[in-house]
Amino acid sequence: SAVISQKPSRDICQRGTSLTIQCQVDSQVTMMFWYRQQPGQSLTLIATANQGSEATYESGFVIDKFPISRPNLTFSTLTVSNMSPEDSSIYLCSVDGLAGVPDTQYFGPGTRLTVL
Amino acid sequence: GQNIDQPTEMTATEGAIVQINCTYQTSGFNGLFWYQQHAGEAPTFLSYNVLDGLEEKGRFSSFLSRSKGYSYLLLKELQMKDSASYLCASMGDNFNKFYFGSGTKLNVKP
Numbered sequence: 001s002a003v004i005s006q007k008p009s010r011d012i013c014q015r016g017t018s019l020t021i022q023c024q025v026d027s028q029v030t031m032m033f034w035y036r037q038q039p040g041q042s043l044t045l046i047a048t049a050n051q052g053s054e055a056t057y058e059s060g061f062v063i064d065k066f067p068i069s070r071p072n073l074t075f076s077t078l079t080v081s082n083m084s085p086e087d088s089s090i091y092l093c094s095v096d097g098l099a100g101v102p103d104t105q106y107f108g109p110g111t112r113l114t115v116l
Numbered sequence: 117g118q119n120i121d122q123p124t125e126m127t128a129t130e131g132a133i134v135q136i137n138c139t140y141q142t143s144g145f146n147g148l149f150w151y152q153q154h155a156g157e158a159p160t161f162l163s164y165n166v167l168d169g170l171e172e173k174g175r176f177s178s179f180l181s182r183s184k185g186y187s188y189l190l191l192k193e194l195q196m197k198d199s200a201s202y203l204c205a206s207m208g209d210n211f212n213k214f215y216f217g218s219g220t221k222l223n224v225k226p
Contacts (some may be wrong), residue, residue: 031212042203043159043216092158096212103147103207105214107158 004108006093012114013083020079021111023093028073030096033105034066037090046091049076083115118142120217122204127223128194136189136202136220144209148180148187151203153219159203163189191222199224 003026013019023032032049047055047068055068070076080087090112094105119141128134140148147166151159165171165180165187177190189202201219208215 033212042218043205043214045213048212103212104149104161104164106161107151110158 004093004095004106006091006108006111008111009109010112010114012116014116015084017083018079018081019083019113020077021091021093021113023076023078023108025074025095030073032070032076033094033096034068034076034078035092035094035107037092037110039089043092046078049078049093080113083113085115087113088115089113118206118208118215120204120206120215122202122217122220124218125221125223127225130194130196130224130226132194133190133192134194134222136191136204136222138187138189138204138217140185140187140204140206140215140217142206142208142215145182145206146209147207148178149205149207149214150176150178150187150189151205153201153203155200162202194224196224196226198222 005024007022034046035043036046037043045058046061046066047057049055049068049070051070065081067079090110092110093108096105121139147164149164150162152162153159163173163178165178168180168182170179175192180187201221203219204217205214
């Protein structure tokens, strides 16, 4: 099965700064997604990263706060901009269609972000 | 709107059987997925149902009733390593969009 990696695995950041999270897949995938999982909560979809076009954001998430890049079929980045303590969360990328199970999403290991 | 409900927490004994329920109300339905998430780790895919009935995969089985908006995950012969959160997710009208429940934390005791 494909390997999904994320960098960094964790970071502690100061309020007002920005952090870019990378997601790399070792095979080409059609769909890549970014989720947020706040402490003790379930996963909330931030956006779908579209290759070659602007990401599709869910209600409550905007491009200025969470710019996303998808330059090719194996890589995407999520930037958390102008951070505040409320952005402290685990950020996960996911891809679908791996391992022959259609429409199933598989997750990267996550990036644990703490904003002071 | 989207509404996925699961119990918050359950406790079971090693070697026993436990059933984790999930009810859903989503705009459109194209599948129900179960994920396991150990503390501090990413969710891992367990099982999915598209049609009504039971899908069995070793010690794990998942059941779906579309008319009732109901699914359950059945774990048999519980092991200590099964202590984790179990997430139910519904795939809506957009085949790529998952709606996750809040997760059920399962504690397996000796």
